[in-house]
Amino acid sequence: MALLRSRNAKGSNASEIEKKIKRGNALRQGSSWRGSRGLVAFLLVALCVCAISTWLYVTSLDSDITETLARHGELVSPQPRVYTVQCSEDYENHKRYPGCTPQKCGRAVTDGVVTREEAQVLRRLAERGMMLAGSEGGASILDLHSGALSMGKQFVNIYRYFQDQISDVFTQEDFKLYRDVRGRIQAVIAETFGLDPALMYLTKPTFFSRINSTAAKTQHDEYWHPHVDKVTYGSFDYTSLLYLSDYGSDFTGGRFVFMDQNGNRTVEPRAGRVSFFSSGSENLHRVEKVTSGTRYAITVSFTCDSEHAISDPALP
Ligand SMILES: O=C(O)CCC(=O)C(=O)O
Numbered sequence: 584m585a586l587l588r589s590r591n592a593k594g595s596n597a598s599e600i601e602k603k604i605k606r607g608n609a610l611r612q613g614s615s616w617r618g619s620r621g622l623v624a625f626l627l628v629a630l631c632v633c634a635i636s637t638w639l640y641v642t643s644l645d646s647d648i649t650e651t652l653a654r655h656g657e658l659v660s661p662q663p664r665v666y667t668v669q670c671s672e673d674y675e676n677h678k679r680y681p682g683c684t685p686q687k688c689g690r691a692v693t694d695g696v697v698t699r700e701e702a703q704v705l706r707r708l709a710e711r712g713m714m715l716a717g718s719e720g721g722a723s724i725l726d727l728h729s730g731a732l733s734m735g736k737q738f739v740n741i742y743r744y745f746q747d748q749i750s751d752v753f754t755q756e757d758f759k760l761y762r763d764v765r766g767r768i769q770a771v772i773a774e775t776f777g778l779d780p781a782l783m784y785l786t787k788p789t790f791f792s793r794i795n796s797t798a799a800k801t802q803h804d805e806y807w808h809p810h811v812d813k814v815t816y817g818s819f820d821y822t823s824l825l826y827l828s829d830y831g832s833d834f835t836g837g838r839f840v841f842m843d844q845n846g847n848r849t850v851e852p853r854a855g856r857v858s859f860f861s862s863g864s865e866n867l868h869r870v871e872k873v874t875s876g877t878r879y880a881i882t883v884s885f886t887c888d889s890e891h892a893i894s895d896p897a898l899p
């Protein structure tokens with residue numbers, strides 16, 4: 584009996600030990616599950632941090648832009664949006680022309696000077712002209728005044744090369760529209776910078792540009808380099824750009840960027856939008872590479888020096 588009891592006692596001891604072991608295992612399992620839950624939470628947080636940093640990095644790559652002066656979707660009208668900047672010393676190395684030489688420098692954007700319909704007519708004119716030839720690389724120009732048109736890796740004079748065919752491509756009305764638009768741009772520049780429009784002259788080059796994402800074949804195709812118009816073109820005192828297509832729908836990339844010391848400021852092209860600025864190094868700028876589609880614009884610039892004046896383009 585005693586043996587039996589002691590065996591029984593041993594038996595109940597054994598089962599208690601077994602229970603304890605099971606409880607211990609269960610507890611250990613529970614705590615390891617809790618441990619792995621902590622690990623999963625940690626991994627999730629780490630993943631989120633990675634995703635947010637990648638997103639921040641990608642958006643910062645997309646734009647080194649500090650400020651957008653005019654977005655594609657907004658209509659800047661009737662008054663131009665004007666940003667004043669301090670004039671550079673560039674003008675001091677040139678003869679001064681009172682009533683024209685920049686005393687107030689800056690940049691401005693307006694959608695109230697050229698209608699979208701007029702921009703479309705000018706764009707068709709550019710398309711027809713460039714259909715005659717065009718660069719092999721991504722950037723073609725057509726200078727209506729000199730007749731220079733990109734052709735392959737060179738330029739041809741459309742007026743000489745295509746002679747009589749030209750009247751099938753451009754009409755007198757096209758040239759009249761160019762003149763009207765040029766006059767309106769001249770007036771808005773004069774008004775904005777406090778100039779006498781009669782003392783400003785159209786200067787060369789004045790050209791249509793067509794840019795797409797084809798790889799550059801020559802230096803002429805490398806439109807994206809930062810530059811100062813007064814240095815690049817010499818005679819320019821005021822530059823204007825009339826956009827003939829829409830950023831975001833006709834093309835991507837291709838924003839105009841003012842490169843200031845404290846950041847980049849961009850203008851998003853919009854058909855009919857005129858962007859204008861004093862041409863000195865206070866307005867260092869570049870065009871972003873076009874990543875898809877085709878971008879059309881016209882550069883129309885003015886000088887204060889009558890010796891650099893050109894007449895409006897006309898059919899020969
Ligand atoms: O097309 C543009 O937006 C700018 C062109 C330009 O910088 C230039 O013609 O000098």
Ligand SMILES: [Fe+2]
Pocket residue numbers: 810811812868
């Ligand atoms: Fe420029």
